[in-house]
Amino acid sequence: MISIENTEQNSILTVIFVVDDILFGLDAGIIQEVVQVKKITPVRQAPPYIAGVMNLRGRVVTVIDLGTRLEMQQVEINDQCRILIVEWKQEYIGVLVNSVSEVIQVEKSDIKSSPGNVKGVQQMFISGVFKRLDQTHACLLDIDKLLDPESRENEKDRVE
Amino acid sequence: MQDSLLNDFLVECREHLEGIESDLLAIEESGKNVDSELVNKVFRAAHSIKGGAAFFNLSQIKVLAHRTETVLDMIRSGKLQVSPEIINILLNSFDTLRSMINNPDEMDSVDISSQVGALQEIVDNSVTEKERGSFNRSTRLADLSGTCSVNVPEIDVKTAEKEFQYIYLIEYDLLHDIEMAGKSSLMMLNSLSRMGIIVDTLFDIEGVGTLDDEPVNSIVVKLIYRTVVEPDLIETAVEAGHEKIVCIYNPHSKKEKTDDTNADTQKTETFNDAGNDDKGGEAHTANLSQAGSSSVEGRSKNPVTVTETVRINVEALDTLMTHAGELVLSRNQLIDAISRNDQKALKTSAQRLNFVISELQEAVMQTRLQPIGNVFNKFPRMVRDLSKTLNKELHLNIEGKDVELDKTIIEGLSDPLTHMVRNAADHGIESQSERTKKGKPAAGTITLKAFHEAGHVNIELSDDGKGIDSEKIADKAFSMGLITEEKLRGMTDYDKTSLIFLPGLSTAEKVSETSGRGVGMDVVKNNLDRLGGKVSIQSAIGKGTVFNIKLPLTLAIIPSLIIHEEQERFAIPQVNVIELLRIPSVQIKDRLQIVGDTEVVVVRGELIPIVRFADLLGIPKTYIDPNTGNVEIDRRSRVADRRSKRRSIDGRMDVVSAEIEQRRTGKDRRVRAASDVNIVIVSSGLLQYGLVVDNMRNTEEIVVKPLGTHFKKMQEYAGATIMGDGGVALIIDATGLALKAGITSVSAAKNKGNIADLSGSEGEHSLLIFENTPGECCALLLELVLRIEQIAANQVEYKGGIRSMQYRGKSLPLVQLSDAANAGDVPLEKELVVIVTRVSNREIGLLGLMPVSVEERNFIVDTTIHRQPGICGSMIFDEKTVMMIDVFEIIDKVYPEWKTEKKRDERNVGTTVLLAEDSEFFREQVTKYLNDGGYNVIATSDGMEAWEKLQEHKNEVKLVVTDIEMPVMTGLELCKKIRTDKTFSSLPVIALTSLAGDEDREKGLAVGITDYQVKFDRDRLNEGIKRLLS
Incomplete structure (x- = not known):
């Protein structure tokens, strides 16, 4: 197991997960825990990217469907699905993904800015791209933009 | 320190x-x-x-x-x-x-x-x-030995002299006497204050020394203490340890002295002169x-x-401790029961836990409760100051200071209440001269009242000022673009007044002058909303305004009704729940109706708008296809359609629905086609509406959990809670849902409470209210209305002098009030409504303007002032004049040939009909209709009079027409009497009703009523009579 202490500042411990067959990564430091999907209560009339709310040990936690949020395929609930619990602005928020694959150290120098042909929301939410050992690419996500309820609306305004 | x-x-x-x-x-x-x-x-x-x-x-x-x-x-x-x-x-x-x-x-x-x-x-x-x-000036006093002396204010010495008090110099060592003895300085001060007065406190600064000195082991404080406690008791009284107590003034010794010296000389004894001082x-x-x-x-x-x-009295803490102890015991019991797998013991300990926890919850709540007086107390001062600055005489009455509320709520109340009281004083109460001009007492009164009601606390703020002009508010809201004209039209006065809570409206500077009230009322509402409070206003122009705030006792735990919709659970706070209705499938067609485009449910004669909860939230309705066993999406849109045959307003079966019904019989796909309808009647403020839900469960105490940032803008939910099984249920915000559903208070009018004197009224009837020209209100009895259609102005055709429109493939003739009466033409550029009615077996449309509403109420018709062809009278509704339309007169005027056509085959001219009807207005109307039909009418005003007249005119009367509800003797009693008398046993009796329920009809048939007719439908009444007489 890699402990955070013995790594220098020049690498980031990253959780790698899959949404709609694409690999994404989030800084492990902000993820409190990864839980299996139990019951998600839908919240009607809420924005479409919200999967619902769940009970996390007595706390009501908002669950975001990352697939819908990234304007990709909605995450279909199955045994592989996981919810990443993120603490964001003093609030716990669950990020629903298709599956979690691994936790790795990513050298900061390996992170490249996202290619220019990534457009729209994805470009907005992706802060960088890096290459994994098996030469596949994964996109690092910007959690602040991802979770900010206003961000997509702003983006749309800008585009229009 | x-x-x-x-x-x-x-x-x-x-x-x-x-x-x-x-x-x-x-x-x-x-x-x-x-x-x-x-x-x-x-x-x-x-x-x-x-x-x-x-x-x-x-x-x-x-x-x-x-x-x-x-x-x-x-x-x-x-x-x-x-x-x-x-x-x-x-x-x-x-x-x-x-x-x-x-x-x-x-x-x-x-x-x-x-x-x-x-x-x-x-x-x-x-x-x-x-x-x-x-x-x-101070006096220098010293103890008897003269070893220590201090300056004491002269006033204290004098007081001591007057009240026979001693003055002591007490020396405490802060380190030893107080800190080490486990006491606090404050405790010490307090105990001293109980018995006397601490005149002054002196610190012995030199005694402490500087940092360079040896570490100090004492901090000396000297207190000058004035008390009645005598020297021999003082040591015990101040709980002396090592304190030095020196008596520096003894009133008795002084007194002895003053016995032989006069006051002037005593003064010279004292140690002072101006310069020194x-x-x-x-x-x-x-x-x-x-x-x-x-x-x-x-x-x-x-x-x-x-x-x-928070200050908690020790008793409350003890209670908490006891409960905690019991909790431990219960836990032990539970563990024991689990280890022995003893079901019975498990049950007992669960019960015990339940009991202890609710006690504990209550006790903890108690510690957080504070009297509302904490907030109220600041208002007398404020009102007093306002009274000065505004130059108005103001009285403030405060009631219910002792009502207790959660600390957080009390604190949160301060700002909104301050604002509201200030508003009441500033904008609500008129200037003194204005008040005297109006004949009001010069002093304005503001009343602040708190009281308990059904598990929540009410705060009522009322003033006797000028009130709020709802129209002005509405105009302002409209001109500022805060509300659409369309919405405005459907609004009652109450709704309009409530517009002052609209953000943007009340913050505008000018509104406070024109509307008279409400700077920053949106902020007030927001603050109260956050506390779970509901605020509502009632106002009468010239009389005053009443704000009512309903608050929960606590925000943390609330009793709620749990409802199920498909697989989802929701909690409706019990404070919002008025009643639960389960409408059996057989009654659906009678109790669920459609008025305009809203579905309503009839509850004790009152129309309450209903909303399908699942539709509102967009929860897909499903059903299990009996053929395939799959879950399918249900596409029925209206409750009435969905459930059973739909009865349109006139009580006849709607043709279309009936056809659908026919198509479905035999092979009905709908599993729940004939199931009952569950309705939760909820209220928010004065607004009441029904939520149609799948399933109602129990009431539970739920713990309110906030929803995350992503839901901040949603008005549907007030929060979430975690259920016993660990799942999350959302808490419904009744006000938010009403807003979302666009419900305006159809039934709010009846809540006004101004049902003043109803003697001589025409009884309770459903009236369709619409406008002829803007502001010109008209009413038509709902029984006469077949349908209401909303049409565009260009659908009205005007050909060959006849106004008509295309309707269901036919041409529908249209009339309007101005065709008969001296009234304005319906402006054709606005949104129009066509009220479809039936006269002489023909459908005909009456043109009017939106808004259309239905009001069920008591009213008194004045048949003199506005009487003219087409208008049979007028009434006052909420200070507005409403004209009662006589649609038959209008039609007679436009299509006179229809009437003569009918008259020709009239063979009953001269037949005498006995009429019993208590309402003068209806008596005249029905008499007129019967006369139109060619009958002679003997009109009576109650059952008893009718019975007497019947005896008199035994041989002439061929038929009796009677109202049901009448004083002295009701129609049913009259009918019973007629039936039991041999002479009249076969005399036909027609009962006049408004929308009568099946139950009433059965009762009527049981006593021998021959037929039922709608009171105001001339043609059908005459036809009915003709049928019975032939």
Whole structure:
């Protein structure tokens, strides 16, 4: 197991997960825990990217469907699905993904800015791209933009 | 000095200050007859603050509190006459004290000179020459041995003399006597204050030494203490340890002295002269500021953050402890039961746990409860000040100060209530001259009332001012683009008044002048919403305004009704639930109706709009296909359609629905086609509406959890909760849902409570209200209405002098009020409604304007003022004149041939009909209709009169037409009487009804009613009679 202490500042411990067959990564430091999907209560009339709310040990936690949020395929609930619990602005928020694959150290120098042909929301939410050992690419996500309820609306305004 | 001690002191000061305003005002009110107990109370508060401040070296507070105390002492002793000016200065001083206490870090920068000066002036002006100065001068007193002597303010010596009190010099060692003995300085001060008065506190600064010296092992504080406790008891009284107590003044010994010396010589004995005194004073303050600055330094290093505290009485804590103990016992029981796998024991311990936890919950809640007086108490002062600045005479009545609420709610209430009271005084109450002109008492009254009602607390703020002009508010809201004209039209006065809560409307500066009320009312509402409160307004122009705020006792745990919709669970707070209805499938067609485009449910004769909960939230309805067993999406849109045959307004089966029904019989795909309908009637403010839900479960106490940031903008939910099985259920926000559903209060009018004198009224009827031209309100009895269609102006065709429109493939003739009456033409550029009715077996449309509403109410028709062809009378609804339309007269005028056509085959001319009807208006109408049909009419006003007339005209009367509800003898009783009499046993009796239920019909048939007819439908009534007579 890699402990955070013995790594220098020049690498980031990253959780790698899959949404709609694409690999994404989030800084492990902000993820409190990864839980299996139990019951998600839908919240009607809420924005479409919200999967619902769940009970996390007595706390009501908002669950975001990352697939819908990234304007990709909605995450279909199955045994592989996981919810990443993120603490964001003093609030716990669950990020629903298709599956979690691994936790790795990513050298900061390996992170490249996202290619220019990534457009729209994805470009907005992706802060960088890096290459994994098996030469596949994964996109690092910007959690602040991802979770900010206003961000997509702003983006749309800008585009229009 | 320790911060925690200082903190305790500050908290205590705040408590002292809390009640002071109202006390001072009461003192002002009482004028000459000063309530000495009250003055004493305020005096003691000032005194305690002074004492503590001196102890903690808070020189500014001490000085100000001391001056205040002096003035109060003079009031107490009757030397000073209370006047509003003095009270003003005192209030002001206490304000400054409060602000210093609230910001202890900045207290030294507060300028108190003006208050001190003002207080000094009071003293100077009222004290006689001889006494003047005794407040500032001090007397040097020494103990008998003369080893220690101190300066004591002369006034205290005099008081001591007068009241036979002793003055002691008590020396405490802070380190040994207090800290080490486990006492706190504050406790010590308090216990002393109970028995006497601490005149002054002196620190022995030199005694402490400097940092270079040996570590000190004592900090000496000297207290000058005035009390009645005698020297031999004083040691026990102050719980003496190692304190040194020296008696420096003994009233008895003095008295003995004064026995042989006169007052003047006594004065010479005392150690003072003006020059000395000044210096002494300076030296004293210098001392203080020195000590003060050192303590200030200490503080600024660790700034005093005043932590919030709650005072709990020990009893409550004990209760908590007992419950905690019981909880432990229950846990042990539970563990035991689980290990033994004993079902019965498990059940018992679950019960016990349930009991203990609810007790515990209650006890914890108790500790958080505070009397609402804490908030209310600041208003007398505010209203008094407002009364001065606004130059209006204002009275404030406060009721229900003792009502208790959760601490957080109490705190949150302060701002909105302040705002509302200020608004009431500023905008609500008229100027004095205006009031006298209107014949109102010159003094405006504002009443603030708190009371319990059904598990929540109500706060009512009422004034007798000019009220709120709902129309002006509505105009303003419209002109500012905050509301659409369309919405506005469907609104009642109540809805319109409530518009002042719209954000944007009330914050606009101008509105306060035109509307008369409501700067920042949106902020008020938001604040109250956050507390779970609901605010509603009722206002009568010229009479006043009443704001009602409903608040929960606590925000943390609320009883809620759990409902199920498909697989999802929701909680509706019990405070919003009025009643639960389960409408059996057989009654659906009678009780669920469609008015305009809204579905309504009839509850005890009242129409309540209903909303399908699942549709509103977009929960897909599913059903299990009986053929495939798959879950399918249900596409039925209306409850009435969905469930069973739909009855349209006139009571006949809607053709289309009936066809659908036919198609479906035999092979009905709908599994729940004939199932019952569950409706939860909820309220938010005065608004009531029904939520149609799948399933109602039990009521549970739920713990409210906030929803995340992503849901902040959603108005549907008030929060979430975690259910017993660990799942999450959302809590419904009744007000938000109503807004979302666009429900305006159809039935709000009846809540107005102004059902004044109903004697002589026409009974309760459903009326369709619409407009002929904007503002020209018309009413038509709902029984006459087949359908209402909303059409565009261009659908109206005008050909060959006949107005008509295309309707269901046919041409529908259209008439309007101006065709018969002297009224304006319906403007064709607006949105139109066509009220479809049936006359002489023909459908015909009456043109009108939106908004259309249905009101079920009692009314009195005036048949004189507005009577003209097409209008049979007028009534006053909510201070508006509404004209009652006689649609038959209009049609007779436009299509006279229809009437003659009918007349021709009239073979019953001359037949006599007996009519019993208590309402004069209806009696005249029905008589006219019967006359139109060619009958002679004997009209009577109740069953008894009808019976008598029937005896008289035995042979002529061929038929009886009777109303059901009548005084003296009802229609049913009359019918019974007729049936039991042999002479009349076969006489046909027609009962007149409004929308009668099946139940009523059955009752009628049981006593022998031959037929039922709708009161106001001329043609059908005449046809019915003809059928019975032939």
